[in-house]
Amino acid sequence: MLKRILIANRGEIAARIIRSCLEMNIETVAVFSAADRGALFTTLATQAVCIGAAPTGASYLNQDAILEAARLTGADAIHPGFGFLSENADFARRVQEAGLTWIGPTPEVIEQLGDKNTAKRIMREHLVPCVPGSDGLLNSPEEAIKLAEEAGYPVLLKATAGGGGKGMREVAGPDELPEAYASAAAEAKAAFGNGDLYLEKLIVNPRHIEVQILGDEQGHIVHLGTRDCTLQRNHQKLVEEAPAIYLAKTDRMRLEQAAVKAAEAVGYSNAGTVEFVVSGSDFYFIEMNTRIQVEHPVTEMLTGVNIVREQIRIASGMPLDFSQDEVQFLGHAIECRINAEDPTHGFNPSPGTIENLLLPSGFGVRVDSVLHQGYQVSPFYDSMIAKIIVHGRSRNEAIARMRRVLAETVIDGVKTTMPLDYMLMYNADYIANRIDTGFIGRNLDLLLRPWGDSPTL
Ligand code: ADP
Numbered sequence: 001m002l003k004r005i006l007i008a009n010r011g012e013i014a015a016r017i018i019r020s021c022l023e024m025n026i027e028t029v030a031v032f033s034a035a036d037r038g039a040l041f042t043t044l045a046t047q048a049v050c051i052g053a054a055p056t057g058a059s060y061l062n063q064d065a066i067l068e069a070a071r072l073t074g075a076d077a078i079h080p081g082f083g084f085l086s087e088n089a090d091f092a093r094r095v096q097e098a099g100l101t102w103i104g105p106t107p108e109v110i111e112q113l114g115d116k117n118t119a120k121r122i123m124r125e126h127l128v129p130c131v132p133g134s135d136g137l138l139n140s141p142e143e144a145i146k147l148a149e150e151a152g153y154p155v156l157l158k159a160t161a162g163g164g165g166k167g168m169r170e171v172a173g174p175d176e177l178p179e180a181y182a183s184a185a186a187e188a189k190a191a192f193g194n195g196d197l198y199l200e201k202l203i204v205n206p207r208h209i210e211v212q213i214l215g216d217e218q219g220h221i222v223h224l225g226t227r228d229c230t231l232q233r234n235h236q237k238l239v240e241e242a243p244a245i246y247l248a249k250t251d252r253m254r255l256e257q258a259a260v261k262a263a264e265a266v267g268y269s270n271a272g273t274v275e276f277v278v279s280g281s282d283f284y285f286i287e288m289n290t291r292i293q294v295e296h297p298v299t300e301m302l303t304g305v306n307i308v309r310e311q312i313r314i315a316s317g318m319p320l321d322f323s324q325d326e327v328q329f330l331g332h333a334i335e336c337r338i339n340a341e342d343p344t345h346g347f348n349p350s351p352g353t354i355e356n357l358l359l360p361s362g363f364g365v366r367v368d369s370v371l372h373q374g375y376q377v378s379p380f381y382d383s384m385i386a387k388i389i390v391h392g393r394s395r396n397e398a399i400a401r402m403r404r405v406l407a408e409t410v411i412d413g414v415k416t417t418m419p420l421d422y423m424l425m426y427n428a429d430y431i432a433n434r435i436d437t438g439f440i441g442r443n444l445d446l447l448l449r450p451w452g453d454s455p456t457l
Contacts, residue, residue, distance in 0.1 A: 007078075008080045013368075033059035070098065082291050181197065206277040221263045299333075336406065339416060356411075365401070367387070367388055
């Protein structure tokens, strides 16, 4: 079993990982930037090492500094969390070459799945349904126009190295294509150092449904059910729930089986998520994320499985100690992300100091956050500052609980997405589960208006 894990991350996910290590009697090393000195995740850890200045390139993306911190502290493993270096195959390889355990899938698998075009090719070969589109990378706008005609407009240009909605453009017709091609390629090149694009048919008004996977190094793969992450703004998730009850039970089972097949196709180990867009009861693979996801707590609330514990056990070489049949799914869970952003101004980041703070508690509530009064929300990092997760016996019970919990919560000093989260919990279409990935974008004005409607549950 691993003895001392370095967490190459910050904020709530670093704290969340450290807490599980403590429960497993594993020592932890936090690494932090100058902007995070004294932060909760650093004080929870057994020891903490400053690895550089606030900009991510100097600290949380500074591979040399992180590896040096691991060497100095005698860590035997690195957990990358999500974002930062979590899907960087070169870093995973360097961790292993330094004689440390990488808590994640193998660098080869990260590489295969990180290139979305390669991932889709593998999935097609294994008969996992994929969105129709180009067979491979595009060579020119002219080729894209030809393929778009075959697939039928509207189409989506996507960056093979893409993430977080970057390098993605919707195209309604051939006139728009050359310009969209140039701007998507330029954006992807700037963000990921790789401007290669592929083309997909745009699935109109889809849902985003994903499946949590766990695989051990002995070749056992189980799924922990579905999550519905349809509520997005700018192609980024805001509210997630589990299970995805929009799908009938039999369709959900088909999706779970497709996800297990996808994981088997690459010999997947550790925690991962297979993402699909869903239209009606048809589903299409879009990508597989080779790390723990922001929204993993809804799955944990539903199944009682601690995903970080499983990641650590798997990386230690231990087989899963439960079978698929032993995974239980109880009730319904919802997560609201609280981002320091201004929803009334294009979700612009809103850094600043937390002045007043009251985080919720009570039956069926989990809060993953490192906030405290006086906390500085840094402009250097992701704007997500807290996750509030509730569990109920039914979706309606979970919604009622989330209403209560958000009403109780006070976060003053920065603008947040909380008012939007709150209004969603009272929105008639959300309550009836009549939503798609464009729902927030189309209804933002209504959602931001105080008390549009307030249906009882
Ligand atoms: P990223 O890694 O940049 O987040 P994804 O491939 O995961 O990119 O897509 C992000 C979101 O974009 C999805 O959740 C979905 O809302 C939308 N999307 C992606 N592909 C399609 C598609 N072919 N049709 C419709 N929507 C899509």
